[in-house]
Amino acid sequence: MSSGEPKPEKEKVEAKTVKTKSRKKILVTALLSLVLMAFLPVQASAASTGIQINGNGVDTLEMIQMFLILALAPSILIMTTCFTRIIIVLSFLRNALGLQQTPPNQVLIGMALFLSLFIMSPVLMQINEDAYQPYKEEQITQEQFVQRAAVPMKEFMLKQTKKDDLNLFLNLSKTEIKSAEEAPLTVVIPAFMTSELRRAFLIGFLIFIPFLIIDMVVSSTLMSMGMIMLPPAIISLPFKLLLFVLVDGWGLLFKTLVASFNM
Structure with a gap:
């Protein structure tokens, strides 16, 4: 046994040191914020506190909320729109064609x-x-x-959103509602994301089937000819591209994606 301090006491000392450093960082950040606010053209009055922009008063809290919304815009786009389903299907198509980038x-x-x-x-x-x-x-x-x-x-x-997904998150949140319109956004958004992922993977599976058949035909043909060392992907890629172009793959895909949404 070493003559040093016991491990629990060392951990307590390290925890206190971390807390002290974090408090110092918070104080420094607060001081910097106060200094920056001191140099901003802010006009304080008894009624409200705002920033003058082109002669118009703008509430400081409104500006903070606006910047917060802008910072969360990518997440809002992904979680509340049809962007997720479309980008996943397009990624599945690229992988099914065998194209890397x-x-x-x-x-x-x-x-x-x-x-x-x-x-x-x-x-x-x-x-x-x-x-x-x-x-x-x-x-x-x-x-x-x-x-x-x-x-x-x-x-x-x-x-x-499917009813099963909505009921799943309603049960997890222990929320009781009479109709789906009464469901809070904190329940609707994850249920919507779950339904979107399910539909995107289902469409991706259907996209893979014709290209998988081409890969199987090409690989079996090469095996029968004794060309074992030749990668089947090199031979099947032109045929998959030719098939996709001949059937107007982009038009069919976009038409299917638009029709898959209930408007």
Whole structure:
């Protein structure tokens, strides 16, 4: 046994040191924030505190909420729109064709993004009419804007969500509702994501079948000819590309994806 301190005491000392360092970091961050706020053109009054931008007063809390929404925009896009199903199906198609980086990830993401905008355009138009335009004209508050904007998004997600997935998360959250419209967003969003992943994998399975048949035919032909050392993927790739182009694969895929959403 060594003559040092026992292990429990060492752990306590290390924990205290970590807490002290974290407190120092928090204090330094707070001081820096105060210094930055001191140099901002802020006009304080008894009624409210805001920042003057082009002569118009903007509430500081509203600016913080706006930056928070912008930071969460990618997550909102993935969790509440049809983007997830489309990008997963496109990835399955690339793997089924046997292509590694063609089309590139940027092309797939761009295709999925604009196809999502095409599918979500009725929802976005409803949000613009019911929520954004009244908020822009200062007819409703920010809280009312969020509540009105969430209604069409929630309706869209419920149309794509299976009852089994919705009931699963309702049971996990121990929430009792009379109808699906009363379900909170904290339940609807994960149920919607689960349904989207299930449908995307099912479509990917159907995409793989014709290309898998081509791989099997090519590999069996090469085996019968005694060409064991020749990789079947090299021979089957041109045939898969030719089949995909002849049947207008991109048009059929996009048509199927758009038709798979309940609008």
